[in-house]
Amino acid sequence: MIEACSVNYSIEDKAILKGINFTFNKGKMYGIIGPNGVGKSTFLHLLSGVVEPTAGEVLLDGVAISAYARKKLARRMAVLQQSGLPPLGFTVREVVQMARYPYQNWLGSEQADGDSLVDEAITAMGLDELRHRTMEQLSGGERQRVALAKLMAQEPSIILLDEPTTYLDIGYQLQLLDTVRQWQRDKKLTVIAVMHDLNLASLYFDELLVLFEGKAAASGSPAKVLTDELIKRVYGASVSLVAHPKSGVPQIILQPNT
Amino acid sequence: MMRHKLAGYGGAALLLLAVSIIISLSIGSAGISILDVWGILVHQLPWLSYDGTAWEANQIAVVTQVRLSRVLLAVLVGASLALAGAGFQGVLRNPLADPYTLGVASGSSAGAAFIILFGYQIILGTWTIPLVAFVTGAVTLFGVLWLSRSKGGGMSVETLILSGVIMQAFLGAFVSFMVAMSDGVVNQILFWLMGSLATRSWDNVYMLVPFLALGIPLLLFYAKALNLFALGERHAAHMGVSVERTKLIVLIASTLLTAAAVSVSGVIGFVGLVVPHLVRLICGPDYRLIIPLSAIGGGLFVLWADTLARMALSPREIPLGVVTALIGAPFFAYLLRRHKIRNR
Amino acid sequence: MKSRKYGMLQPVLAAMLVMMLLLIAACGSNGNESGVELVGTPAPSAPTETAQSSEEPGKTQYPLTVTDDTGVAITLEQAPAAVVSLAPSETETLFAIGAGDQVVGVDEFSNYPEEASTKAKVGDMTTNIEAVMALNPDLVIASSSANFAAVEELRKLNVPVFAVDPLTYDAVVAKIETIGTIMDRQAAAAEVASEMLAVKAKVVESVKNETARKVYLEFSEGWTVGSGTFLDELVTLAGGINIAGSQQGWYEVNEEQVIIENPAFIIYPDWGVNPHPIAVAIESRPGWDVIEAVANGSLHAVTEDPLVRVGPRLADGLLELAKIIHPDSFK
Numbered sequence: 001m002i003e004a005c006s007v008n009y010s011i012e013d014k015a016i017l018k019g020i021n022f023t024f025n026k027g028k029m030y031g032i033i034g035p036n037g038v039g040k041s042t043f044l045h046l047l048s049g050v051v052e053p054t055a056g057e058v059l060l061d062g063v064a065i066s067a068y069a070r071k072k073l074a075r076r077m078a079v080l081q082q083s084g085l086p087p088l089g090f091t092v093r094e095v096v097q098m099a100r101y102p103y104q105n106w107l108g109s110e111q112a113d114g115d116s117l118v119d120e121a122i123t124a125m126g127l128d129e130l131r132h133r134t135m136e137q138l139s140g141g142e143r144q145r146v147a148l149a150k151l152m153a154q155e156p157s158i159i160l161l162d163e164p165t166t167y168l169d170i171g172y173q174l175q176l177l178d179t180v181r182q183w184q185r186d187k188k189l190t191v192i193a194v195m196h197d198l199n200l201a202s203l204y205f206d207e208l209l210v211l212f213e214g215k216a217a218a219s220g221s222p223a224k225v226l227t228d229e230l231i232k233r234v235y236g237a238s239v240s241l242v243a244h245p246k247s248g249v250p251q252i253i254l255q256p257n258t
Numbered sequence: 259m260m261r262h263k264l265a266g267y268g269g270a271a272l273l274l275l276a277v278s279i280i281i282s283l284s285i286g287s288a289g290i291s292i293l294d295v296w297g298i299l300v301h302q303l304p305w306l307s308y309d310g311t312a313w314e315a316n317q318i319a320v321v322t323q324v325r326l327s328r329v330l331l332a333v334l335v336g337a338s339l340a341l342a343g344a345g346f347q348g349v350l351r352n353p354l355a356d357p358y359t360l361g362v363a364s365g366s367s368a369g370a371a372f373i374i375l376f377g378y379q380i381i382l383g384t385w386t387i388p389l390v391a392f393v394t395g396a397v398t399l400f401g402v403l404w405l406s407r408s409k410g411g412g413m414s415v416e417t418l419i420l421s422g423v424i425m426q427a428f429l430g431a432f433v434s435f436m437v438a439m440s441d442g443v444v445n446q447i448l449f450w451l452m453g454s455l456a457t458r459s460w461d462n463v464y465m466l467v468p469f470l471a472l473g474i475p476l477l478l479f480y481a482k483a484l485n486l487f488a489l490g491e492r493h494a495a496h497m498g499v500s501v502e503r504t505k506l507i508v509l510i511a512s513t514l515l516t517a518a519a520v521s522v523s524g525v526i527g528f529v530g531l532v533v534p535h536l537v538r539l540i541c542g543p544d545y546r547l548i549i550p551l552s553a554i555g556g557g558l559f560v561l562w563a564d565t566l567a568r569m570a571l572s573p574r575e576i577p578l579g580v581v582t583a584l585i586g587a588p589f590f591a592y593l594l595r596r597h598k599i600r601n602r
Numbered sequence: 603m604k605s606r607k608y609g610m611l612q613p614v615l616a617a618m619l620v621m622m623l624l625l626i627a628a629c630g631s632n633g634n635e636s637g638v639e640l641v642g643t644p645a646p647s648a649p650t651e652t653a654q655s656s657e658e659p660g661k662t663q664y665p666l667t668v669t670d671d672t673g674v675a676i677t678l679e680q681a682p683a684a685v686v687s688l689a690p691s692e693t694e695t696l697f698a699i700g701a702g703d704q705v706v707g708v709d710e711f712s713n714y715p716e717e718a719s720t721k722a723k724v725g726d727m728t729t730n731i732e733a734v735m736a737l738n739p740d741l742v743i744a745s746s747s748a749n750f751a752a753v754e755e756l757r758k759l760n761v762p763v764f765a766v767d768p769l770t771y772d773a774v775v776a777k778i779e780t781i782g783t784i785m786d787r788q789a790a791a792a793e794v795a796s797e798m799l800a801v802k803a804k805v806v807e808s809v810k811n812e813t814a815r816k817v818y819l820e821f822s823e824g825w826t827v828g829s830g831t832f833l834d835e836l837v838t839l840a841g842g843i844n845i846a847g848s849q850q851g852w853y854e855v856n857e858e859q860v861i862i863e864n865p866a867f868i869i870y871p872d873w874g875v876n877p878h879p880i881a882v883a884i885e886s887r888p889g890w891d892v893i894e895a896v897a898n899g900s901l902h903a904v905t906e907d908p909l910v911r912v913g914p915r916l917a918d919g920l921l922e923l924a925k926i927i928h929p930d931s932f933k
Binding site (some may be wrong): 072081099100104154 | 479482485486488489490492493495497498499500530538542543544
């Protein structure tokens with residue numbers, strides 16, 4: 001369980017996040033939405049512990065996140081960056097193997113059977129045929145799958161995703177989110193994702209947190225949060241909202257002004 | 259799998275190094291025959307006793323005092339520089355980084371130039387220049403670190419590199435000024451700068467050994483972290499790497515290795531840049547391979563360069579830094595052509 | 603696979619190769635020189651006078667035309683009254699022949715005799731042309747190798763420059779006599795010349811029957827002096843064999859060479875400091891202790907200037923060297 005307690009963040013006296021209070025409970029999928037530049041990614045990095053808030057604190061199971069040893073934290077929490085994995089000279093298998101770093105001692109060995117976990121993750125993401133290709137030989141979508149496989153091999157109980165679908169085609173977007181959701185259900189993970197696309201956010205997440213002008217403007221189920229009033233207020237756009245034919249969650253239909 | 263690769267490449271590299279050392283020991287300006295050279299060397303081994311009076315004192319002195327120490331020194335200097343280069347490239351994530359990027363060489367040069375210009379070369383005996391050069395080189399790093407510290411206490415790679423550029427520019431100007439002021443018949447400062455292993459002693463060899471003995475295991479320890487660095491600093495942090503601490507330790511260790519090498523041999527370029535790249539081209543981006551193999555590769559490179567430096571125009575010496583650049587640059591260009599240099 | 607971005611590589615590689623070859627060629631030729639003058643480029647012709655035959659022995663006839671070592675002829679209407687010297691050797695020469703009063707400007711390094719250092723300064727290795735012009739000289743004497751740029755500049759400004767570059771002891775003597783003629787001090791110059799030749803003759807005679815002994819010169823740390831230099835010539839005259847003589851000019855010598863050659867004497871310049879860096883360095887180099895010179899403590903400091911300045915004190919330098927190499931012949 002992650003708690004943000006009066007989290008403030010400023011860069012050179014410019015306040016970006018102004019006192020956010022929110023609790024992310026175990027075992028649910030949370031989506032963080034809001035306009036560009038509001039500080040969603042920053043907030044995510046505060047939650048992951050790599051950035052320290054200017055004021056307030058982030059607690060992981062009641063303990064300040066800054067008190068956790070880095071490796072211990074990495075065994076609990078895994079992060080998927082927006083930029084994905086760079087096209088390196090490492091092979092797919094070598095990259096996924098890196099996920100076991102938090103479990104290895106200085107000699108490089110670990111207690112669990114790291115190799116099997118790595119292979120399982122590779123198979124789960126359908127990368128078996130690519131396992132010995134180098135990253136630079138893969139397409140963007142394939143690298144994203146490798147990034148996910150790496151996440152799996154890290155065996156986290158909490159996953160943070162920073163706009164994971166931004167650079168993907170719709171097919172891959174759905175594939176990624178399907179995989180994440182399935183995985184979350186199987187292992188009862190806590191997922192917190194910064195989402196750009198409101199429709200996807202609505203389709204996949206149990207709860208949404210809306211950040212606006214540095215504060216938590218709204219939170220709750222997609223049905224509760226995605227109202228035309230909120231969208232108008234936060235995004236300045238008039239939209240039509242319809243219920244999804246299969247699942248009933250709100251979906252946004254865009255409305256041009258002219 | 260990695261273990262196999264290390265054993266394979268490592269074994270081949272060590273074999274090459276051993277052969278090179280044998281060849282280099284066998285040739286020299288003194289014109290001693292190979293049989294005599296090896297007779298003298300073998301005779302040094304305490305458990306092999308046979309009549310050693312077959313050789314003149316000069317020949318023995320040349321082989322055991324001059325040539326042996328020089329060959330070993332070349333290997334150690336090369337290993338130190340290449341190792342430091344690998345460390346810098348890993349932390350700065352810049353394929354053009356070399357041990358001199360953060361201004362260590364210009365710091366050492368400034369110290370050495372000052373000593374030479376004012377004739378203080380022997381206030382601490384023959385240790386004066388190496389000691390001063392080492393201290394000024396190491397201090398330069400701390401200057402760069404101080405310049406680069408941000409409010410949060412971390413140091414961004416870009417700021418580090420820029421600070422290094424500033425230091426180099428400033429100290430370099432200082433050194434140039436001292437070179438201009440130097441009015442001896444031979445511009446001693448200039449020739450120190452160009453690098454040389456002539457007239458070095460066993461003391462210099464002993465000086466480098468602890469740095470390598472500590473440096474290799476230390477950098478190997480951080481090799482996995484350096485692999486993760488390739489994914490990006492933030493990413494590495496998410497994987498459990500203590501990013502700032504790793505950067506600091508690797509940078510300091512690499513700088514001390516560089517300062518030690520430069521203080522002994524002057525500024526020898528290209529080793530720290532070319533050798534890690536070469537290793538990467540052959541063996542891939544894994545630092546667990548790059549680090550040990552760079553050390554061996556660096557030793558090989560400088561050994562051959564120094565052998566050329568002392569033999570090509572014998573008995574004249576060619577400055578070692580000139581030879582490493584003349585070999586290194588075209589060779590690197592050739593490699594660039596044949597293989598695509600992979601990112602990081 | 604060829605790609606456009608590597609297109610530039612071939613000309614660049616070719617340029618590097620050419621540079622490499624040029625550098626190696628340069629290394630093979632003469633060594634470094636800076637500061638105090640030493641070896642110069644071979645002169646196209648020795649200084650000659652096309653003077654009138656002396657009706658009055660010892661008195662120069664003006665107008666006088668002389669050709670210097672650069673092949674340029676200058677004509678002097680009368681004995682020069684304001685001379686600027688750009689090289690310490692020439693300053694010494696002028697004072698030695700009694701023309702010190704005519705010297706109006708000297709370079710920074712002209713420190714002998716003491717009176718010379720009181721003259722106006724016109725620069726060090728780089729001559730300050732304006733300072734020279736301000737003194738309004740009717741003659742400038744310079745080294746054609748060390749003061750090459752200044753000589754060109756001054757000639758463009760129509761200043762008479764007599765540029766010299768003697769390469770041997772006898773050439774220095776001849777030069778002193780020529781300058782004596784120019785300054786109308788032939789008698790004094792002749793005295794200096796005969797003195798120098800006498801010293802040379804005496805030295806040569808004294809060491810004639812001695813075996814030549816091996817000498818190693820280290821005049822800059824790690825650097826020795828090869829053939830084609832004054833030091834080399836003087837060592838040879840003094841009955842020594844310069845072990846570095848196989849190469850030309852100044853160069854950084856490989857230690858193995860020195861140890862194997864096993865010189866009996868090691869000679870280095872006296873810098874007035876004690877302990878001396880070169881002596882300390884030599885004594886601490888590994889393997890050098892087996893060299894005869896080091897084992898016997900035959901490391902000798904010599905006064906530097908007389909040996910490297912191509913002036914009247916070369917004789918002093920020669921004598922000093924001879925006394926070191928063959929002490930028994932000079933009681």
